[in-house]
Amino acid sequence: MTIHREGYPTLALVTVSLGVINFAIWQFFPENNIIQNIVLIVSLILFFIVLQFFRHPLVKVPINPNHILAPCDGKVVVIEETIEDEYFKSPRRQVSIFMSPINVHVNRNPISGVVRFVKYHAGKYLVAWHPKSSTENERTSIVIQNDKGVEILMRQIAGALARRICWYVKESQIVTQGEEFGFIKFGSRVDLFLPLDAKISVKIGDKTKAGVTVIAEA
Numbered sequence: 001m002t003i004h005r006e007g008y009p010t011l012a013l014v015t016v017s018l019g020v021i022n023f024a025i026w027q028f029f030p031e032n033n034i035i036q037n038i039v040l041i042v043s044l045i046l047f048f049i050v051l052q053f054f055r056h057p058l059v060k061v062p063i064n065p066n067h068i069l070a071p072c073d074g075k076v077v078v079i080e081e082t083i084e085d086e087y088f089k090s091p092r093r094q095v096s097i098f099m100s101p102i103n104v105h106v107n108r109n110p111i112s113g114v115v116r117f118v119k120y121h122a123g124k125y126l127v128a129w130h131p132k133s134s135t136e137n138e139r140t141s142i143v144i145q146n147d148k149g150v151e152i153l154m155r156q157i158a159g160a161l162a163r164r165i166c167w168y169v170k171e172s173q174i175v176t177q178g179e180e181f182g183f184i185k186f187g188s189r190v191d192l193f194l195p196l197d198a199k200i201s202v203k204i205g206d207k208t209k210a211g212v213t214v215i216a217e218a
Contacts, residue, residue: 004106006166006183007054014050018043053185056106061178061211065146068110068198068216069177070208071154072190074099079204084193087117087143087153092193093200095215097208099188107167107182107190108211109144111152115173117143120165140167140182144175150218153193156184178211194218 003011025039061069078096083089099105120140138158145151156165167182169175184190194200198218202208208215 002056004054004056014047053101055104059211063177066217067214068218070210070213070215071110072097072099072107072210073103074208076202076204076206086141091196093196093198095192097190105184106180106210109175109177109179109181111144111146112177113144113146115169115171115175116145118171138165140165155191156182157189
């Protein structure tokens, strides 16, 4: 288990801020051990909450060209047929995974292939499970095409707490199933847009693990 590189600036800021708060408490209440201890305990709890959010566990990915793997840890909240109007502009099977603040927030490639499309959209910060979050929130859309010609669109969506979407791929880049392609800070969501003939392997409410859980076969 390691700490994700996106976490170091945040952890440094949290450490300095909590240090200043505790120093101020000791200065203003030098003889009040109860207040000092309460603030110290709360500070440690907050630090470890932030620390666990940026954990980066080692994942052994069962690479399979017929499988579409989960792009993130979380819970399946949507499985439906919809019109994807940004890239495909046609009907697709949508699978959405909600990531709570306690989930690992590393995003992984669901398939191996070539990145055909990357686009970032600034936007709102509606709660991640809101129906309009997929089209109105801050988001990044990424399309990967495998060697069979199947294209998968992944959409990273910021939630009410998330204020930074990170992605590490670019168009024409060759990527491998299960490798990290991005990270979203705090609660968020990832949508997958799959071919209509994809055989869905999960159901609403299922828990997913990035790079491990099989979402569908195509």
